[in-house]
Amino acid sequence: MSASQQDRYRPETRLVHSGTLRSPFGETSEALFLTQGYVYDNSAQAERRFKNEEPGFQYSRFANPTVAMFEERMAAFEGAEAARATATGMAAVTLALTGQLKAGDHVVAARALFGSCRYIVEDYLPRYGVASTLVDGTDLNQWRDAVRPNTRTFFLETPTNPTLEVIDIEAVAQIAHEAGATVVVDNVFATPLFQSPLALGADCVVYSATKHIDGQGRCLGGIILASEQFIQKYVHVLLRQTGPSLSPFNAWVMLKGLETLPVRVRRQTDSAATLAVALADHPKIVRLIYPGRPDHPQAKVVQKQMRGGSTLVAFEIKGGKKAAFRFQDTLKLIRISNNLGDAKSLITHPATTTHQRLAPEQRAELGIGDGLVRLSVGLEHPDDLVEDVLTALEAV
Numbered sequence: 488m489s490a491s492q493q494d495r496y497r498p499e500t501r502l503v504h505s506g507t508l509r510s511p512f513g514e515t516s517e518a519l520f521l522t523q524g525y526v527y528d529n530s531a532q533a534e535r536r537f538k539n540e541e542p543g544f545q546y547s548r549f550a551n552p553t554v555a556m557f558e559e560r561m562a563a564f565e566g567a568e569a570a571r572a573t574a575t576g577m578a579a580v581t582l583a584l585t586g587q588l589k590a591g592d593h594v595v596a597a598r599a600l601f602g603s604c605r606y607i608v609e610d611y612l613p614r615y616g617v618a619s620t621l622v623d624g625t626d627l628n629q630w631r632d633a634v635r636p637n638t639r640t641f642f643l644e645t646p647t648n649p650t651l652e653v654i655d656i657e658a659v660a661q662i663a664h665e666a667g668a669t670v671v672v673d674n675v676f677a678t679p680l681f682q683s684p685l686a687l688g689a690d691c692v693v694y695s696a697t698k699h700i701d702g703q704g705r706c707l708g709g710i711i712l713a714s715e716q717f718i719q720k721y722v723h724v725l726l727r728q729t730g731p732s733l734s735p736f737n738a739w740v741m742l743k744g745l746e747t748l749p750v751r752v753r754r755q756t757d758s759a760a761t762l763a764v765a766l767a768d769h770p771k772i773v774r775l776i777y778p779g780r781p782d783h784p785q786a787k788v789v790q791k792q793m794r795g796g797s798t799l800v801a802f803e804i805k806g807g808k809k810a811a812f813r814f815q816d817t818l819k820l821i822r823i824s825n826n827l828g829d830a831k832s833l834i835t836h837p838a839t840t841t842h843q844r845l846a847p848e849q850r851a852e853l854g855i856g857d858g859l860v861r862l863s864v865g866l867e868h869p870d871d872l873v874e875d876v877l878t879a880l881e882a883v
């Protein structure tokens with residue numbers, strides 16, 4: 488389907504058809520091109536391909552037909568001019584940031600970041616002479632005050648992990664652009680179905696495709712989406728020369744995952760909202776966080792920039808770590824795992840897993856109490872999930 492044809496269709500349709508490269512066999516389901524290299528008809532053709540005088544594939548570290556289908560389909564869904572797939576979500580984040588930065592530059596990032604993203608900003612970039620400042624992402628004044636003459640990029644994740652805080656992308660993008668900086672948004676929690684950072688002013692959006700895009704707990708992957716110019720200038724060459732590429736097999740899994748993403752994510756979000764209702768006034772719960780509820784701390788921003796709630800619910804159980812562990816260990820259906828966006832419902836205790844690297848005061852600053860659990864809601868029947876959660880709370 489050509490780009491102009493794609494524009495006619497709604498997102499669900501694009502997710503089934505966009506980017507398909509059909510082979511001479513006319514297959515209905517997209518082919519898996521499990522190949523490292525490509526052969527040329529003759530020497531002159533090889534020369535033309537290497538000089539970029541003729542379109543075509545050369546080597547799967549930087550281009551492969553199955554990977555290209557995944558990139559093209561994601562770009563059509565996101566409304567981005569270009570995309571590059573990576574081996575993991577962390578490879579996407581690292582590439583999107585390091586591709587733009589050099590020694591002497593400065594980054595401003597929201598401090599409520601996924602642990603490895605925070606490592607990149609706080610520990611990894613400074614090793615190469617890139618300074619960073621962490622701010623409370625919901626406080627626009629902090630973004631403004633953190634800007635320095637050498638600030639090159641802003642980085643944020645929204646909703647955040649694990650407290651589902653929501654950051655105003657449009658307002659932050661405005662501050663960044665006034666300062667001559669770019670904005671990179673990690674859109675993993677919102678999914679492309681419910682939030683479009685590029686349309687809100689971001690310059691680049693990254694995903695861990697490992698999460699809702701695969702959605703069935705099989706493969707790791709990542710993707711970077713931006714303008715053609717951004718991708719060419721900051722991403723393509725670095726991906727080609729350093730090689731954190733997505734395997735064609737994983738790209739094929741992701742590509743097929745995209746076909747069912749809206750159906751899965753909508754169902755999981757509806758079930759998460761049902762669970763939030765069941766838990767909201769529970770006597771053993773101190774705090775419930777769910778984007779989409781009027782009591783969410785940034786409810787107005789959610790309404791402004793998101794088209795749906797979340798497949799995740801976070802809640803704090805009375806009694807701290809002991810109570811949270813007892814609750815998790817009593818669950819029968821919901822399994823303990825730090826992953827998210829899976830067909831299976833998964834629960835994690837951030838203070839002792841994903842965020843254990845942080846000092847207790849840093850966790851407190853982020854609202855990660857010892858009783859907090861993060862539940863990623865799957866595709867099970869919502870009544871079974873509610874029953875599992877309420878039964879486990881009785882044991883606390």
Ligand SMILES: Cc1ncc(COP(=O)(O)O)c(C=O)c1O
Binds near residue numbers: 644675
């Ligand atoms: C918000 C967020 N960003 C990035 C990542 C990294 O993705 P991956 O595990 O695919 O490297 C994750 C999860 O692991 C995540 O939750």
